[in-house]
Amino acid sequence: MKKIFLSICILFSIITLNAQDLKKYDRGNFIKGKDSIYYRILFPENFNPTQKYPILFVLHGRGESGKDNEKQLTHGAKLFLKDDIRKKFPAIIVFPQCPVESYWANVNITSNDKGKRNFSFVEGGKPTAAMHALQRMVKDFLKKPFVNKEQVYVGGLSMGGMGTYELLRRQRKTFAAAFAICGGDNTNNIKKYQHIPLWIFHGGKDDIVDPAFSMAIAERLKTVGKEVKFTLYPNANHNSWDSAFAEPELLPWLFSHKKN
Template identity: 85%
Template sequence: MNKIFLTICILFSALFLNAQDLKKYDRGSFIKGKDSIYYRVLFPENFNPAEKYPIVFFLHGSGERGNDNEKQLAHGGKLFLKADVRKNFPAIVVFPQCPENDFWANINITNDEKGKRKISFVEGGKPTKIMHAVQGMVKDFLKKPFVNKEQVYIGGLSMGGMGTYELLRRQRKTFAAAFAICGGDNTNNIKKYQTIPLWIFQGAKDDIVDPAFSMAIAERLKTVGDEVKFTLYPNANHNSWDSAFAEPELLPWLFSHNKN
């Protein structure tokens, strides 16, 4: 009984510490005209507003949508809290949250005869309501004197991977590099972001987002793009973000890029 009690105490302590760590992300919002979006932001340790810092925007998946301004930190939030990451890559990290009834990217979702979900991506088109707000939020952050405009990065997973491609093509002159995990896009949109260094991650056994989407973008970019990396995890299903976040070169690669 004592061992069981001790195990329970350790588990509760770990959960409490994780919750406490995530509280290091300050709550914020961008509200302007018809645009409104809530986000969490992590500032570097010993933040000095007189200095300039890189900034990373991260777009979550559909399961983290809502209005609690908290769920979006579920995947990726802890990565940027690691002591070595905070020490070696002092940066501002922003996690915006998409409302339950919206979507980062402009896509169409239908069901086939067997009820299986089918996703198709819009070529061009207007941004979704929340993507329009994201664009405004990004531009607002870039006005701040402590943001290094030469080191602006975007990344995301699943729905957020789709949103990453969407934001890249809508603000192609903004970002120095990007990464997309189990996302997708209409390959006709690639020409709008082919000059931006991009690392694509995908699980080969993904049964939520077809791996063919990531593969098609990677193959096209290898032909026309300036710099593309593609990592396929043979045994990973949809949660390939666990493997991507564990890549020791992900953040060194990302922060090594400056906008020309």
């Protein structure tokens, strides 16, 4: 009984500690006219508003949508709380949250009789309400005196990976580099972000978003793009973000890029 009690106490302590760590992400919101979006933001340790810092926007997947301004921290947020990461890469990290009634990317989603989702990515088209608000929020951050405009990055997983491609093509002159995990896009849109260094990840056994989407984008970018890296995890399903966020070279690669 003592061992069981001790195990429960340790588990509770870990959960409590994680929750406390995530509280280091300040709560914020951007509201302007009809555009409204919640976000969590992590500032570098010993933040100095007179200095300029890189900024990274991380877009969550569909399961973390909402208005609680909390669920979007489920995947990836703990990476940026690690002491060594904070020391090596003093950057501003922003996790915006997409409301349930919207979607990061302009994509038509249908389901077959077995419940499998099919994604049809739109070429061009108007941004969703969430993407429109996100774009304005990003532009607002770029006005801040402490943001280094030469080091602006975006990355995302699943719906957020799709949103990453969309944000890149809608604001192609903004970002120095990006990463997309288990996402997808219409390959006709690639020409709009082909000059932005991009690292693409996908699970080979993904049964939610077909890895063929990432493969097609990577192959096209290898022909016309400036710089593309593609990592396929053969045995990973849709949660390939676990492996991607564990890549030791992801952040060194990302933050090494500066916009020309």
